[in-house]
Amino acid sequence: MSKFIPVAPDLRLSPAPKLALLVSRFNTEVTHGLRDGALAWLAEHDIHDVDIFDAPGAFELPLMSQTLAKSGHYEGVICLGCVIKGDTAHFEFISLGATVGLMQAQLNTEVPIAFGVLTTYNDEQARTRSRDDVHNKGREASAACVESLAFLRHIRR
Ligand SMILES: Nc1c(NC[C@H](O)[C@H](O)[C@H](O)CO)[nH]c(=O)[nH]c1=O
Numbered sequence: 001m002s003k004f005i006p007v008a009p010d011l012r013l014s015p016a017p018k019l020a021l022l023v024s025r026f027n028t029e030v031t032h033g034l035r036d037g038a039l040a041w042l043a044e045h046d047i048h049d050v051d052i053f054d055a056p057g058a059f060e061l062p063l064m065s066q067t068l069a070k071s072g073h074y075e076g077v078i079c080l081g082c083v084i085k086g087d088t089a090h091f092e093f094i095s096l097g098a099t100v101g102l103m104q105a106q107l108n109t110e111v112p113i114a115f116g117v118l119t120t121y122n123d124e125q126a127r128t129r130s131r132d133d134v135h136n137k138g139r140e141a142s143a144a145c146v147e148s149l150a151f152l153r154h155i156r157r
Pocket residue numbers: 024026027056057058059060081082083084085090094
């Protein structure tokens with residue numbers, strides 16, 4: 001018979017993990033909202049040991065996050081960014097590069113790398129996902145990173 005194995009139901013980990021938060025400067029008014037949401041969620045879960053780094057844009061996130069993950073200093077990396085559709089195909093390439101690159105980095109390093117990158121059709125969609133409320137996607141990225149690393153701790157113990 002199958003059984004459900006809850007690994008860390010309340011996501012309060014002991015010892016608390018050290019994390020890296022990598023924040024794209026492109027569309028800063030949005031990415032800083034994501035950053036604040038991510039940090040708020042972490043603080044609510046007693047995670048305070050977080051090093052914050054800037055990235056120029058979403059396209060740079062894969063290499064920079066892979067380097068952070070490989071450094072051995074961090075148990076998880078949370079990437080935050082915002083790509084908003086413009087007039088050209090640029091949006092598709094940046095979004096695809098970031099998505100595929102972050103997945104590759106996560107699998108290459110076996111360190112959780114959260115994808116907190118908005119890929120929206122307009123400014124309003126980006127604003128509603130980066131406000132100081134429960135819909136903030138930075139909060140979601142922090143939760144995903146911590147849940148993944150709780151799982152990895154449990155399986156690798
Ligand atoms: N247009 C957006 C970008 N573009 C910049 C790229 O991410 C990159 O920094 C540049 O191509 C140099 O390599 N970045 C975003 O994060 N969001 C955008 O909407």
